[in-house]
Amino acid sequence: MKKISIAIIAITLLFACSEKKSENNLHLTGNIKGLKKGTLYVQRVANNKLVALDTIAIDGNSNFETNINLQSPEMLYLFLDRGVSNSLDNNLLFFAEPGDISIETNLENYIADAKVTGSKNQDLYYEYKKVDKRFQDESLTLIEKKFKAMKSKNEIELNGIIAKQETNIKRKYLYATNFAINNKDYEVAPYIALSEIYDINLKYLDTIHKSLSPKVVQSLYGKKLTEYIASIKKQQ
Known part of the structure; x- marks a missing residue:
């Protein structure tokens, strides 16, 4: 009886993990060299407007990580709110798809130096x-x-x-x-x-x-x- 209970719990946890993974099937990580403080917004276009999917606060650590539910591969934007700049060089376009994607860039040339890996698209x-x-x-x-x-x-x-x-x-x-x-x-x-x-x-x-x-x-x-x-x- 004890073995059966353990098996049921294990199966339940397995399904729970699988469900969680499918709900957040894009694992996005990255680093913005030189960024000490600011806010990142992962955005998508909906009804001709940019809508935020997630908000990431940067405070001392330039690394970032988030998980996003993605129904289908699509172009997303990684918008950087520097807090003190109105530069147009703030909205990074990248082709997101389910899986692990990494974005490496720097504060000085946020878009020009960006390297996106993990996405075939x-x-x-x-x-x-x-x-x-x-x-x-x-x-x-x-x-x-x-x-x-x-x-x-x-x-x-x-x-x-x-x-x-x-x-x-x-x-x-x-x-x-x-x-x-x-x-x-x-x-x-x-x-x-x-x-x-x-x-x-x-x-x-x-x-x-x-x-x-x-x-x-x-x-x-x-x-x-x-x-x-x-x-x-x-x-x-």
């Missing part, structure tokens, strides 16, 4: 942004050249720059489309479709959507992409 997003930056840099260069051509009223040069801008945009959108299709098994795919190329021709969004794995289709961004495509088709 984040790794892929880093990879995407690295190439996308080339298109962004090219766009800025062409804007500067366009301004100079307009100022000098050089129509031939201006038309050439406009053509290059259109080509750069097409290359950027094609890259994003191919990247999403090639990573159809990860939630970063519909996220890129929604955040980077939402205004692309509908057939490309449809192609991305049809390529997604069943698991990703049922994810947060998979469902949002489904809804977005349906809303466009309804307007046509």
Whole structure:
């Protein structure tokens, strides 16, 4: 009888631990070198607003840790309230997913020096942004050249720059489309479709959507992409 009671207690504790783990399936840890005092807010976008999921007080120890209930992989924000600064370099975007994720950065370059590890979606997003930056840099260069051509009223040069801008945009959108299709098994795919190329021709969004794995289709961004495509088709 005693053995049976012990077994029941053990099973109960096991289920309790499993339930707790599923409720808080994102274990987020990190360090902000140089931060002595401040407040961290883990936030998500809900109804076009940032909503706090958790608040972490920093007082003397720059390490932090929290557990968060995450139904599906999604982009979250780690907002740093420095208490004395209104700097825009305060809201760190990271692709959260169930499991252990670590964020290492410093107070001086909070966003620029941030390293997020433990998230496959984040790794892929880093990879995407690295190439996308080339298109962004090219766009800025062409804007500067366009301004100079307009100022000098050089129509031939201006038309050439406009053509290059259109080509750069097409290359950027094609890259994003191919990247999403090639990573159809990860939630970063519909996220890129929604955040980077939402205004692309509908057939490309449809192609991305049809390529997604069943698991990703049922994810947060998979469902949002489904809804977005349906809303466009309804307007046509």
